[in-house]
Amino acid sequence: xxxxxxxxxxxxxxxxxxxxxxxxxxxxxxxxxxxxxxxxxxxxxxxxxxxxxxxxxxxxxxxxxxxxxxxxxxxxxxxxxxxxxxxxxxxxxxxxxxxxxxxxxxxxxxxxxxxxxxxxxxxxxxxxxxxxxxxxxxxxxxxxxxxxxxxxxxxxxxxxxxxxxxxxxxxxxxxxxxxxxxxxxxxxxxxxxxxxxxxxxxxxxxxxxxxxxxxxxxxxxxxxxxxxxxxxxxxxxxxxxxxxxxxxxxxxxxxxxxxxxxxxxxxxxxxxxxxxxxxxxxxxxxxxxxx
Numbered sequence: 001x002x003x004x005x006x007x008x009x010x011x012x013x014x015x016x017x018x019x020x021x022x023x024x025x026x027x028x029x030x031x032x033x034x035x036x037x038x039x040x041x042x043x044x045x046x047x048x049x050x051x052x053x054x055x056x057x058x059x060x061x062x063x064x065x066x067x068x069x070x071x072x073x074x075x076x077x078x079x080x081x082x083x084x085x086x087x088x089x090x091x092x093x094x095x096x097x098x099x100x101x102x103x104x105x106x107x108x109x110x111x112x113x114x115x116x117x118x119x120x121x122x123x124x125x126x127x128x129x130x131x132x133x134x135x136x137x138x139x140x141x142x143x144x145x146x147x148x149x150x151x152x153x154x155x156x157x158x159x160x161x162x163x164x165x166x167x168x169x170x171x172x173x174x175x176x177x178x179x180x181x182x183x184x185x186x187x188x189x190x191x192x193x194x195x196x197x198x199x200x201x202x203x204x205x206x207x208x209x210x211x212x213x214x215x216x217x218x219x220x221x222x223x224x225x226x227x228x229x230x231x232x233x234x235x236x237x238x239x240x241x242x243x244x245x246x247x248x249x250x251x252x253x254x255x256x257x258x259x260x261x262x263x264x265x266x267x268x269x270x271x272x273x274x275x276x277x278x279x280x281x282x283x284x285x286x287x288x289x290x291x
Contacts, residue, residue, distance in 0.1 A: 003227055010141040015066045020074070023062020030055035037238060045240035046108065047119065052235045053126035060133040068140040072133065080129065082286050083277065087128035088121055090276045094186070101171055103183050108241040119241065131273045134224035135217075142223075144216030151211045157196035164192030180248055187268045194275040203282040206271070218271065225270025226263075233258045 033051045036044040044051065058073075065071040072080045098104060110116050152160075167189025171179040199205035206218050236242045237256040245251075250259030281287040 003223065004230070007138065007141065007227070011063055011067060011137070014141050015063075017066050017069065019066045020062045022058050022073070023066070026055040026058030026062065030059070037240075042240070046110065047122075047241065048239040049232070049235050049242070050119065050122040050126055053123070053130050053232075056231065057126060057129050057133055060130075060137050064133065064136050064140055067137070072129075072136070079286075082281070083132065084125040084129050086277060086280050086284075086286075087126070088124040090273070090280060091124040091127050093190075093276075097171065097183070097186055100176060101180050101183050102176075103180065103247045104243045104245050106241070106243050108239075110241075128273050128277050130228055131221070131224050131270045132277070134227050135220040135270065135274075138220040138223050138227075139216055142220075144214075144219055147213050147215040149211060149213045152196075152207050157199065157207065160192045161196050164189045164194070164196075168193060183247065184265060187265050187272060190272040191268060191275050194272070194279045198275060198278045198282065201282055203278050203287060205275075205278070217274075221270045221274050222267045225266040225268070225273075228270065229263055229266025233263075 030052055033044050033048060033055065037048045061071045061073040065074055072083075110119065167185035171182040171185055173179075174182065195205050195207055199207040209215065209217055233256040242257070244257055245254075245259060245262070247259065247262070250261050253260045255263065278287065
């Protein structure tokens, strides 16, 4: 967790104002949940992952405010609420893929369906906000320097869209036994498909950033994926209700419950969280210019 340690040290060095009270509440909630979980308190152990992520979001949003003077929860709570709401169907896309590809299963789910659905919704609602909040904290404490301009042609965008669509379709149309090995195409294909579409729609995009010599957003989301991936796997490992990976490779090389090479997938995952949110929010007319 060297990356997280560096971020904490940089936060302490660059903090300009006190942490809001809700940030301290998040710290207390996370520490209390850890304490109760390790002592076998069943309700907390069963809901530990969404509790941990909800607490983490409060902590990171407060940290963003302490450094930069603005944050999503304080300055745009309605936008934040819509982001959490959109996060549920956006994550459900990967759950639908998993119905065919069988890369993970859930253990310890409650038998009572209403409680199970509520747990799914709560957990899924934290995914996109956690990634965005982490990326924002990285952006305010590790600002990127200007980079060379890189313009992608219209033809290049079209090629990316076609390749991205193919990546999304191939795991579904190939035999299931083969498609199981191709889940990585989904994590990268969605970025290639949606970022050019976002750019053509006039929405924020990484292609737009490249044409302006900006790399900070890309770097912050890549690093956010890395941080959130490790935290998620750490918290999942100890929870009673958890996911377990059943992908057909690297099962003998695990860190927590995740095959070690699969951690690299968290880099593109955070980038596609951004692209998917911008695309969906833009289609619904909910989009602010997300920087």
